[in-house]
Amino acid sequence: MEKMSLIIPCYNEEQSVTILYNEIDRVSRELPGYELEMLFVDDGSKDDTLKIVKSFAVRDPRVKYLSFSRNFGKEAAMYAGFCNASGSLVAVMDADMQDPPSLLPKMVKILESGQWDSVATRRVTRRGEPPVRSFFARMFYKVINKITDIEIVDGARDFRLMKRSMADAIVKMGEYNRFSKGIYGWVGFRTYWLPYKNVERAAGETKWNFWKLLLYSIDGIVSFSQMPLSVASFGGIALTVLSLLFVVFLVLRKLIFGDPVAGWASLACLITFIGGIQLFCMGIIGQYLAKTYLEVKGRPHYIIADTNDPDAKKVM
Numbered sequence: 346m347e348k349m350s351l352i353i354p355c356y357n358e359e360q361s362v363t364i365l366y367n368e369i370d371r372v373s374r375e376l377p378g379y380e381l382e383m384l385f386v387d388d389g390s391k392d393d394t395l396k397i398v399k400s401f402a403v404r405d406p407r408v409k410y411l412s413f414s415r416n417f418g419k420e421a422a423m424y425a426g427f428c429n430a431s432g433s434l435v436a437v438m439d440a441d442m443q444d445p446p447s448l449l450p451k452m453v454k455i456l457e458s459g460q461w462d463s464v465a466t467r468r469v470t471r472r473g474e475p476p477v478r479s480f481f482a483r484m485f486y487k488v489i490n491k492i493t494d495i496e497i498v499d500g501a502r503d504f505r506l507m508k509r510s511m512a513d514a515i516v517k518m519g520e521y522n523r524f525s526k527g528i529y530g531w532v533g534f535r536t537y538w539l540p541y542k543n544v545e546r547a548a549g550e551t552k553w554n555f556w557k558l559l560l561y562s563i564d565g566i567v568s569f570s571q572m573p574l575s576v577a578s579f580g581g582i583a584l585t586v587l588s589l590l591f592v593v594f595l596v597l598r599k600l601i602f603g604d605p606v607a608g609w610a611s612l613a614c615l616i617t618f619i620g621g622i623q624l625f626c627m628g629i630i631g632q633y634l635a636k637t638y639l640e641v642k643g644r645p646h647y648i649i650a651d652t653n654d655p656d657a658k659k660v661m
């Protein structure tokens with residue numbers, strides 16, 4: 346029998362894990378050909394998430410849990426899942442039912458057709474999301490698709506089902522600054538896009554705020570594009586040319602009209618303008634430097650403090 350691993354990152358999800366577990370249990374009966382493995386990755390929850398997951402594990406041998414020593418973030422949790430999933434099919438899904446397990450049988454069918462290596466989901470509506478967040482999300486996808494070579498689909502979720510070969514490739518992508526949507530695109534493989542309507546959280550609340558999302562989007566851009574660095578260099582060149590032209594203009598004006606000393610205001614404006622641009626460009630370089638710094642240190646992505654899997658890779 347083939348094995349299917351479900352990776353479920355959980356951070357303070359005590360209100361939704363039970364709903365999710367019951368739903369997966371129900372859906373598993375529609376997948377008789379597969380042996381299920383549920384990998385609950387507890388990302389340092391401060392509530393009773395781990396306790397609840399442990400209670401599933403006591404009565405259900407299909408449940409494995411990996412509990413982090415602190416909150417490492419969703420990306421680290423997904424990576425821990427990939428490193429420890431043993432199925433020939435691997436799926437990632439949120440704990441809050443926004444990635445409906447009921448789609449799994451359909452996704453499995455698509456993979457079984459043999460034409461595809463992975464089934465990705467894409468929500469076609471952003472119902473239930475604050476309009477400001479939707480607006481910035483759309484902008485982000487426009488920008489990142491313009492400046493990177495990989496395609497990142499607007500509305501793409503992290504919810505995916507993939508074959509072993511793709512999961513292995515993702516484990517090999519050991520970068521510290523992880524941006525899964527980019528990683529999925531980078532490794533390639535034949536991907537089927539399954540559209541579905543946005544579902545609201547079953548319970549609890551979102552762990553993301555505007556600031557976290559902004560930082561995450563910078564992560565995404567810096568991880569997959571060198572375009573900002575080019576913009577900084579070309580901006581510098583353009584400004585240099587412009588200032589040379591300005592010098593020529595000033596000299597000519599002096600020769601033709603004499604020099605009525607004026608223009609303190611314009612000078613002050615120019616200085617602050619150029620100072621601003623310089624700082625901005627240094628900021629861009631700083632972003633890349635900071636990411637490089639973290640990569641070079643080679644710190645582990647996650648540390649597992651508690652698990653029921655004796656073979657778990659505890660520090661990766």
Ligand code: UDP
Pocket residue numbers: 353354355356357358388416417418419422438439440441443550551552553
């Ligand atoms: N999550 C996590 N670590 C974190 C933040 C979130 O493992 O630091 C998990 C969370 O428990 C959920 C998934 O990531 O299963 C998506 O989080 P959330 O629903 O808050 O994000 P949204 O759906 O609002 O984008």
Ligand code: MG
Pocket residue numbers: 439441443546551
């Ligand atoms: Mg959610």
